Amino acid sequence: MKETMATIKEKISRGHVIVGAGVDSTDMEQLCSRAGCDLVLFYPTSQYHESENPFLAGYMPFGNSNNRMLEEAREMTTVVSGHHVFLGMNGSDPFLNKELLLKRFRQVHFHSVHNYPAMGLVDGYFKNNLDRVSLGFDREVETFRYAASKGFHICTMVRTRQQAAVMARAGADVIILYLGLGDERLSEDDNVRAVEKDIQILNESAETLRKLESDSVLLFHSEHVRTMDDVKDILHRTRGVHGYYLLPIARKDYPGGTLQEEIRQLKDMDLTG
Numbered sequence: 672m673k674e675t676m677a678t679i680k681e682k683i684s685r686g687h688v689i690v691g692a693g694v695d696s697t698d699m700e701q702l703c704s705r706a707g708c709d710l711v712l713f714y715p716t717s718q719y720h721e722s723e724n725p726f727l728a729g730y731m732p733f734g735n736s737n738n739r740m741l742e743e744a745r746e747m748t749t750v751v752s753g754h755h756v757f758l759g760m761n762g763s764d765p766f767l768n769k770e771l772l773l774k775r776f777r778q779v780h781f782h783s784v785h786n787y788p789a790m791g792l793v794d795g796y797f798k799n800n801l802d803r804v805s806l807g808f809d810r811e812v813e814t815f816r817y818a819a820s821k822g823f824h825i826c827t828m829v830r831t832r833q834q835a836a837v838m839a840r841a842g843a844d845v846i847i848l849y850l851g852l853g854d855e856r857l858s859e860d861d862n863v864r865a866v867e868k869d870i871q872i873l874n875e876s877a878e879t880l881r882k883l884e885s886d887s888v889l890l891f892h893s894e895h896v897r898t899m900d901d902v903k904d905i906l907h908r909t910r911g912v913h914g915y916y917l918l919p920i921a922r923k924d925y926p927g928g929t930l931q932e933e934i935r936q937l938k939d940m941d942l943t944g
Contacts, residue, residue: 675709675710675755676824676844676888678709679709679710679888680886680888682709683888683913685943686941686942686943687938687940687941687942688906688913688914688915688937688938688940688942689709689710689888689890689913689914689915690707690708690709690914690915690916690917690934690937690938691708691709691710691711691712691826691845691847691890691914691915691916691917692708692711692712692916692917692918692919692930692934693711693712693714693726693916693917693918693919693920693921694711694712694713694714694919694920695713695714695715695716695717695920696717697747697750697751699919699920699927699930700713700747700751700756701750701751702927702930702931703930703934704755705931706930706931706934706935706938707934707935707938708755708934709755709914710755710756710757710826710845711755711756711757712756712757712759712785712787712826713740713743713744713747713751713756713757713758713759714726714729714759714787714920715729715736715737715739715740715743715759715787716728716729716920717743718739726918726920726921727921729759729787729788730788730793735764735766736759736761736764736787736788737760737761737764737767737772740758740759740760741772741775741776741779744758744776744779744781745779748779748780748781755783756781756783757783757784757785757824757826757845758776758781758783758784758785759784759785759786759787760772760784760785760786760787760814760815760818761787761788762786762790762810762811762812762813762814762815763788763790763801763806763807763808763810763811763814765806767814769814769817769818770821773818773821773823776823782822782823782824783823783824783825783826784815784818784823784824784825784826785825785826785827785828786811786815786826786827786828787828789811789827789828789829789849790807790808790810790811791808791811791827791828791829791830791831791834792828792830792849793807793808794830808834808837812837812838812841813841815827815838815841815842815843816841816842819841819842819843820842824844824845825838825841825842825843825844825845826843826844826845826846826847827841827843827845827846827847828846828847828848828849828892829846829847829848829849830848830849830851831872831876832848832872832875832876832879833879835848835876835879835880835887835889836879836880836883836885838887839880839883839885839887840883840885843887844887844888845887845888845889845890846880846887846888846889846890847890847891847892847916848872848873848876848889848890848891848892849891849892849893850869850872850873850891850892850893850894850895851893851894851895852894862895862897865895866893866895866896866901866905869891869893869895869905870905870908870909873889873891873905873909873912874909874910874911876889877889877909877910877911877912878910878911880911881911888913888914889911889912889913890912890913890914890915890916891905891912891915891916892915892916892917892918893905896915899933899936899937902915902937902940903940906940906942907942914937915937917930917933917934917937
């Protein structure tokens with residue numbers, strides 16, 4: 672994985688767009704890898720694959736997501752090259768034995784983890800209650816700080832620049848800024864305004880990381896994006912944002928050909944101009 676991160680940093684220095692993707696099957700991982708993805712986040716959501724929104728299903732108490740991830744990692748270890756694959760890890764699980772789970776991930780040749788479910792995406796009264804009983808974002812941060820101290824590479828999804836700063840200090844190699852759900856009912860003008868807000872948040876987050884002298888790779892995902900040209904426009908209008916994160920598992924109908932084409936379009940972009 673050290674080689675992978677070094678390669679990513681070299682690509683950034685040459686103005687290349689860094690592309691990540693979230694998957695929950697080996698077939699989808701292989702498709703993304705062949706298309707040129709720089710990193711792949713694996714989610715323990717395959718059992719929800721046919722449901723309306725598998726990405727969000729993992730936030731509900733339907734089972735032990737860490738155990739599911741370990742089972743899936745064991746099954747895919749002979750198929751998937753672990754050098755650029757991050758396994759989903761529930762850092763806020765009160766029953767989590769961090770040392771044991773990370774040891775088992777290493778045994779099946781995976782050395783990178785990401786935060787799923789990402790507690791920074793939870794807000795409102797529920798967030799306040801989780802924080803009050805130490806089952807929220809702070810607990811997740813400490814879990815991933817521990818994983819980083821044990822030599823694991825860390826990718827974290829966050830919602831705000833403040834959360835990005837906290838995760839950078841905790842040792843995150845890659846930070847994905849999640850800019851919220853889209854709404855197909857938005858008018859074109861309203862969606863343009865939403866994209867402008869996304870750009871503001873991204874620039875503020877990148878500036879925060881620069882002030883920390885962080886070398887974390889910063890990606891983003893926004894459902895206000897409607898075309899890959901929108902991604903290119905956002906990347907050209909921000910400074911210190913290194914690429915885009917595709918989330919095919921959050922879309923029920925996402926043909927493999929469409930995903931590969933979107934990856935290709937992203938990889939063809941040049942940020943030097």
